[in-house]
Amino acid sequence: MIAATPTARNVALYPWFKFFQNLVFWQAIWFLFFQKELSGAEAILLYAIYDVGTTAMEVPSGYMSDRLGRRRTLIASGLAASAGAALIAFGNGFAVFALAQVLLGAGAAFASGTDNAFLYESLAADGREDETEAQETRSWQFSLIGLALSAFTGGLMAQWGYGLAFAAGAAAQAACFVVALRFCEPPHEVNRTETAGPVFQARLFQSAMRVPVLVWLFTLSVLMYGFSHIPFVFGQPFIAEALRNIGLQGDAPMVSGGVSAIMMLTSALATLFALRLRRRFGLAALLMLAFGIQVGLIATLAVTNSIFAIGVLFLRMVPNSLSRPFIIARMQPLLSDAGRATFLSVQSFAGRLLFAGSLLLASVQVSDRAGMAYGDIRMTLGWYAVAGILCLVALLMTVRWAAVQPDAQAD
Secondary structure (H helix, E strand, O other), rough: OOOOOOHHHHHHHHHHHHHHOOOOOOOOOOHHHHHOOOOHHHHHHHHHHHHHHHHHHHHHHHHHHHHOOOOOOOHHHHEEEEEEHHHHHHHOOHHHHHHHHHHHHHHHHOOOOOHHHHHHHHHOOOOOOHHHHHHHHHHHHHHHHHHHHHHHHHHOOOOOHHHHHHHHHHHHHHHHHHHHHOOOOOOOOOOOOOOOOHHHHHHHHHHOOOOOOHHHHHHHHHHHHHHHHHHHHHHHHHHHHHHHOOOOHHHHHHHHHHHHHHHHHHHHHHHHHHHHHHHOOOOHHHHHHHHHHHHHHHHHHOOOOHHHHHHHHOOOOOOOOOHHHHHHHHHHHHHHHHHHHHHHHHHHHHHHHHHHHHHHHHHHHHHOOOOOOHHHHHHHHHHHHHHHHHHHHHHHHHHHOOOOOOOOOOO
C-alpha cells in the first residue's frame, strides 16, 4: 500500500530506518574485542570516548536539526555511523578505535532527538498526533528486532573474526542512510534568522524546564540512559567471568550474542503488553517500575557471578519498552517545534555526560589487565546499585509534584 502523502510515507518508512539503525552487529562482542586488542581498562575508556563524542555533538546536532532540517540531520547520522564502524573493521590501535568511537558517537547524536521529532511532526502534519504512542511503540519493536537479529548473528561472526561484525554494521548503517534519503522534510516551525541561535535555544529550553512534568521526565530519562547502559558495558566481561567458572570462557562471544538476542526479543514481547499496563496502572507507576527493574538488575549482578545470573541480563531492555515510547509521547506536545530537537538533544547530552563521567571514574578503579576480573565488576556495579536506589527514592518522593499522568495539567 502506497502512503497517501509524503509525510505518511515518512511514517511508513520510519520503522525501517530504526531497524537498519539498530542492526548493531558488534553490540555483543565490542568489549571482548577491545579488551582482546588492548585491555579491560582501555575498553571502558573507549566506551567513555564514544559517549564523550556523542555528548560533544548532542546539542549542536539538535540545533542543526531545528535549523537545517530533520532529513538532512538523519542523513548525516547514517554517514557518520557507517564510517565509524568501517574504521574499526579495517583499522587497529587505540587511536584509530578512538576516532571510530567519536564517529559512531556523532552518528548517534545526529539521530538523537531528531528521529523522535521527525516522527511526531510527520504525524502532526496529517493530524495523527494521537498515534504518537502507538507509532513510537511500533518503531521501538522494529529497533528491538534489529538488535536481536544483529546480536545473535554478530556473535556468530565473531567466531570467524571480530572485524566481520563491524563490517556488517557499516553496511547496515549505509542502508540506514539510503532510507533517510527517501524521507521528506516534515513541516515544522523554523527559527527566524534574527532569533535563531544559542541564546534563543537556551530560552526555549529554560521555558520548557519551568514545566514540572518536563523536569521530572528529563531527570528520569537522564538516569535511565545511564542505568540501561551499565549492563551493556559490564555485561560482556561478566558473561566471560561467569563462563570461566565452568571452563567455557572461549565461548563468550557466541553466548554474549545469544544473550543479547534473547534480551531484545524479551523486550519486544514486553512492548505487546506495555500499552495495556500503562492504561491499567498509570504512567507514573509504570515508569517507576521500569527504573526499579534497572536498579534491581545491576544489584543482582553485583551480588553474584553465578552462571544463572546471566539470565538476569535477559531483562536489560524491558525497562526501555515500558518507558521510552511513553516518555517521548508525554513530552512532545509540551515542546515547541522550534526547540523540540534541541530539548531532546540536551536531554541526551546530560545523560551521556553523566554516564561518561561515571565510566571515566570506573576505568581508573579497574586493574590494567587483558581481562576484567569479577572483583572489579562487583565493586563497580555495587556503587552503581547504591546510587540507583537513592535516585529511585528521590523520584518517588517528587512524582506527585511533577503531575506525570497525561491528564494532569502542568503549571
